[in-house]
Amino acid sequence: MTNTAKTTLQARLDPKSKQIVAQAAKLRNIGLSDYIRLVLVPTAKKEVEQAKNQVLQLTAEEQERFWMALQAPAKLTKSQRKLSKIMQGDL
Amino acid sequence: MKPIQWPNGFTIEQLEKRHKRSVFCSGLDLVDNWLKKKARQAQGKKLSVTRVLLNEHDTIVGFYTLAMGQVNFDELPHEMIRKLPGTLLPIVNLAWLGVEINYQGKGFGERLLAQALADCHHTGQLMPFVAVLLDCATEKAKSFYQRYDFQELPGHPMKLMLPWNLLHSMMDS
Numbered sequence: 044m045t046n047t048a049k050t051t052l053q054a055r056l057d058p059k060s061k062q063i064v065a066q067a068a069k070l071r072n073i074g075l076s077d078y079i080r081l082v083l084v085p086t087a088k089k090e091v092e093q094a095k096n097q098v099l100q101l102t103a104e105e106q107e108r109f110w111m112a113l114q115a116p117a118k119l120t121k122s123q124r125k126l127s128k129i130m131q132g133d134l
Numbered sequence: 135m136k137p138i139q140w141p142n143g144f145t146i147e148q149l150e151k152r153h154k155r156s157v158f159c160s161g162l163d164l165v166d167n168w169l170k171k172k173a174r175q176a177q178g179k180k181l182s183v184t185r186v187l188l189n190e191h192d193t194i195v196g197f198y199t200l201a202m203g204q205v206n207f208d209e210l211p212h213e214m215i216r217k218l219p220g221t222l223l224p225i226v227n228l229a230w231l232g233v234e235i236n237y238q239g240k241g242f243g244e245r246l247l248a249q250a251l252a253d254c255h256h257t258g259q260l261m262p263f264v265a266v267l268l269d270c271a272t273e274k275a276k277s278f279y280q281r282y283d284f285q286e287l288p289g290h291p292m293k294l295m296l297p298w299n300l301l302h303s304m305m306d307s
Contacts, residue, residue, distance in 0.1 A: 097181075097204060097227075098204045098206055099203060099225070101205065101207075101289055101290075103209035104288070105288035105289035106206075107210060107214070108288040109205065109265075109287065110210055110214055112288075113265060113297045115297070116299075117299040117300040117302070117303040119300070119304060120283040123300070126248055126251070127304040127305070129138060129244065129248035130249075130252045130305060131135065131252075131305065132135065132137050132138055
């Protein structure tokens, strides 16, 4: 038998984020609870599954920001230069 | 390359059964429980490696744990990933780092971080990866790592990142 018991999820969001979630739900012509069930829960399931295999999941926008950070030229800050000296056995 | 400088009599070793883990106390149960209960098990399963800093009496002064992982890049725009060998890119996780409470505030955390990153760099010469991710167990740990200007991993506020080219510059400057 399928467990159909419902529980409540409360989340604190800034007004802009709340508005965008509501807008996304409206685009699918569904309510917020259905949006969370249909969109958020499968994403969370995928993240949990991938974490078991030590695979980190990022959204498309996060992947792009991470990729840009990987491509950025390396310029050491003062504190990184100090750590660098310790790493090289000079301090 | 010269080894990292430690006080006389201090040594870095891979975690072994003979190391006295049960008396280690960093002041944070989460960190202590990892070392006492899970680190050797994970090492035995080849999921991670833990190295311990021992003082002249063979007492654990601090430790860190490194693990390999992957980041899923399957949603990057095609023009960005066309030169990549695949969409799962390797990373190294600095998963845990702890210092015994009586040794905190004396620079051991900084040296353990330096040793962990030097180990990552050495590994990266043989097994390439794109970045080191630093897992922050607490806000205090995050503040410690942020002293070195490491950026947050997008979408993961409790993970900081050190791209390979920055790590390489730190060992090559």
